[in-house]
Structure formats: structure tokens, C-alpha cells
Amino acid sequence: MSRRGTSVSSSEQRRQEVRTRYGEIASSGGCCSAGSGGSSCCGSAADASAGTGTCNAIELGYSTEELARLPEGANLGLGCGNPTAAARLRRGQVVLDLGSGAGIDCFLAAKKVGSEGRVIGVDMTPEMIAKARENARSGRYANVSFRLGELEHLPVADDSVDVVISNCVVNLVPEKAPVYREAFRVLRPGGRLAISDVVATRPISAGDRADPSRWASCSSGALHAGALRSLLRRAGFRDVRLDLKVPESAAESLRGPASLGVVAAEIHAVKPGG
DSSP states (O other), X not given: OOHHHHHHHHHHHHXXXXXXXXXXXXXXXXXXXXXXXXXXXXXXXXXXXXXXXXXXXXXXXXXXHHHHTSOTTOOOSOOSSOHHHHTTOOTTOEEEEETOTTSHHHHXXXXXXXTTSEEEEEESOHHHHHHHHHHHHHHTOTTEEEEEOOTTSOSSOTTOEEEEEEESOGGGSSOHHHHHHHHHHHEEEEEEEEEEEEEESSOOOHHHHHOHHHHHTTSTTOEEHHHHHHHHHHHTOEEXXXXXXXXXXXXXXXXXXXXXXXXXXXXXXXXXOO
């Protein structure tokens, strides 16, 4: 088999592993449901202590007031930050959430942009889309819609979005460059990228990257900060900024043999113009 054929096969296997895993999470009620035992879905125990994959949304920067307003089942415990806080959203804006899951960040963004604004969630997992749409109906979110699609091929028009957000999802995509090119395409000139994701603080071995379980648990798909900055700049973004979130309590576990040295981060960038 050619190198190209091998790459495509590997990417599709990873994509299918992620789709299956998160379809099961949507059907089961999430990482923090009674049946999960409070365990982390998105990250190993070692990496969870570094700020990824925790079920405690308060630790990720959500307020109790925000969480109390959400439809039941919107918080599946999958994130590694609070992109709606980092994005500094304003009324009237159009927001796109990459990998929107059950809709937690879409619903929080909807409150910030108001009835004059609009929020679009895109996810490749049919079970997640169904769950998010039901949550939107139950919560009466008229300014939120959800679309089935892959992040490398966004079902969104050119230059139509003010802010792109995402929460611990881009690391799961086999090829990141097309995701950032698509984010750049759909943003209006002057639009902003403000996402929460995980970043590698040291090299990740080929064996760990090939492990489908580690990849699907938001760990071995993480890029090093330098590689991530380079991808964003090649996509056309400027003012690229990465803010790593490494609690002091995580320092020792990050050096441990079970850890890949993956930490949560806020990633910001701007599309020139506007």
C-alpha cells in the first residue's frame, strides 16, 4: 500500500474511533452521569489532573449561574476549558462551535449574543447532534442551530462568522491543518478564533499517537505549541496566542510515566481585515 493510502486509512480509523466513542458518550448521558462513576471520558487520570477531562465544570471556568441555566444533559463533562468566557462575545455576533457535542458552549454563547445574534454548532457524531437539538428544543434556544458535518469540511458559508469557538475537540481530528483553514474561511475579516484545547509539552511517541484509545481520549492527538502556532499562521491567522493552563498541583503528574505531558490551553488568533 502507498504511503498516501496508509495515511488515509489511519486517519479514517482514528475518525471512526472518535465517532464511536462520542456516540456512546451521548447515548449514555456523559462522563459525569451516574453510570460513569464520575470518571473522565476525555483524558487519562494523569492528564485529567493537568486540567483536561475533568467532570468538575467549575474548575474549567464555568460559573454556577451559567451551569444552572443549561438544559439538563447539555454538560457531558467533555471539555478542557470555557471558550465562551475566553471569546469575549458580544450581542449580535454570529458564533460557530467546532465539535459542539450536546451544546453546552452553544447555549452559553447564545445568552451572550442575544436574540440579535446566532450560534451554529457543528459535530460529526449523529448521536451528539440529536442530543443537542433536543436540548435546544427543551431550552427554547431559538437562536441556536446544529449541523452534522466534519470540521475539515464545515457546512458553513464563507465570511459568515464573527467568532469560532471549540472545546477540546480539534486535538481529536487526524489532520488539523484543514480544520484551521476552514475556520479561517468561514470567519469574516477581523473575526476571531478563541478555542480551548490540549497542547503537548513534550514529544509524543509514534506508538502513543497510533493508540486509538489514547487518541480518542484527548491526549495523543495534541500538538506541540510551536507546531500549533505554525499551523495557524499558515492558515492565514495573525496575532496568534497560546495560554497554557498548568495548575501547580499537576506539575508532578505531568512528569510521571503514565502522562503524555498534555495540558489545557486557550488558543487565540485573528483573521486579518475588518
